[in-house]
Amino acid sequence: MAEGSVTNLIRKVVFKAEPYIPQVPKPKKKISLQTRLIWSGLALVIYMVMGQTPLFGATAPQFDFLQFARVIFASQQGTLVELGIGPIVTAGLLMQLLKGSDILKFDFKKPEERGVFQTATKLVTYIVIAAESIVYATAVYGPGVHDPYILYVMIGQLMGASIIIMLLDELVQKGWGLGSGISLFIMAGVAQQILWSLFSPLPAGDGGAVGIIPYVGQQMMNGDLSNVLFRSNQLPSIFGLCLTAGILLILVFTQGMKIEIPIVSTKYRGFSAVYPIKMLYTSNIPVILASALTANAVFLGQMLWANFNPRNNNVFMNILGQFDPTSPSTPIGGIIYYVTPPRGLAVAALDPGRAVGYILFMVGIVVLFGKLWVELGGLSPKSAAQNLLDADVQIPGFRRSNAPVEALLAKYIPSVTIIGSMILGLLSGVSDVLGVFGGGIGILLMVDILINYYTQLVREQVEVVMPRLGALLGRK
Secondary structure: OHHHHHHHHHHHHHHHHHOOOOOOOOOOOOHHHHHHHHHHHHHHHHHHHHHHOOOOOOOOOOOOOOOOHHHHOOOOEOOOOOOOOHHHHOOOOOOOOHHHHHOOHHHHOOOHHHHHHHHHHHHHHHHHHHHHHHHHHHHHHHHHHOOOHHHHHHHHHHHHHHHHHHHHHHHHHHHHOOOEEEEEHHHHHHHHHHHHHHOOOOOOOOEEEHHHHHHHHHHHHHOOOOOOOOOOOOOOHHHHHHHHHHHHHHHHHHHHHEEEEEEEOOOOOOEEEEEEEEOOOOHHHHHHHHHHHHHHHHHHHHHHHHHHHHOOOOOHHHHHHHHEEOOEEEEEOOOOHHHHHOOHHHHHOOHHHHHHHHHHHHHHHHHHHHHHHHHHHHOOOOHHHHHHHHHOOEEOOOOOOOOHHHHEEEEEEEEHHHHHHHHHHHHHHHHHHHHOOOOOOHHHHHHHHHHHHHHHHHHHHHHHHHHHHHHHHHHH
């Protein structure tokens, strides 16, 4: 089927299906910042309550298939948010890849074309939700369920909860809330993990508390501080706390690095500002896309292993991945072994080659997705130049046309894309291997999300004076 016919077919399907798709309407007028914060808080509370609500009929599985991706997917095992934002991210990744490869052709400059693409993405999300719910419930919880009706109820719960999560994200994104529901849920999940690592009083395997602060207190009372620097079984330690603080400082410093290009308004005489090109130009999107792709690949590998190669005696399947039969969540060989991090110094020391391989893999895949996202996300020099012209601003000393502005931006954007993606991949890989609180990818996402929220709050003030310039600066 030709590329154009595929796009036309999608348009026809969207046109017929759109009236029947549940959607959150946009507010009729822009609501106040206070009200948007309240709606965002409400969406977050609903999500967190779902994360504490057990999945009816579920029994503890032999191992957690999604353990390595819980932070990325903002999910909780055995609860209504078992799948988290996984289906939304997976569907978005699939649609962006189809558009980036020109299999789907949409002109995002036209609002109606962008609307068709967004509705098509929502349809694909429903399909992914149904597929992941059926596969996950059947493969993970199915073996422990003897009543098929209970299995059907679990599938329904996973599908219903995932649809609610999708609508909550849409509620926040369409202007009722602030920012993105996905970002909000990820940030809350990472913050929860960090607080747990710091303050949890529950007992751990080494006889002390899980949280490093109560553990240090216990050790001080016992007069023995020899084990607070490093702890066994990847438990929170002083080393992990210092490493987490160091990574946070590096991220905040790196986020502040940018190239500033002077701009002046063509409508308001005397107004001047700067157009920032951040070192981390692509934000956290490449990390999310790379992590989602890896997570889905590892999940598929685990499923194939559990069903076709549980004894690691299939030569072909062993190339994909091998797992420890006594601890099925632990990879011991194959491609999957090298694309999952050896968490903690003790584990990394057992196989330094795996640790180095994982870090290089993260750098490479984040750079790849960074370059891809610049083209797909409207961040290329050509798109950025057009955005400047559309915002009624120009660069002093350059003609107000696309070609010279695009040439200037092309000197910086490709370079910062590669350098910034390498920094993100390196920090993520090293943090995962060394065991920071909240996980390497989680820390990256949380810091970037917090800074983006700060930027959005600043933009709210700028838009009062110059709406189009505020929207332009908000893209960075």
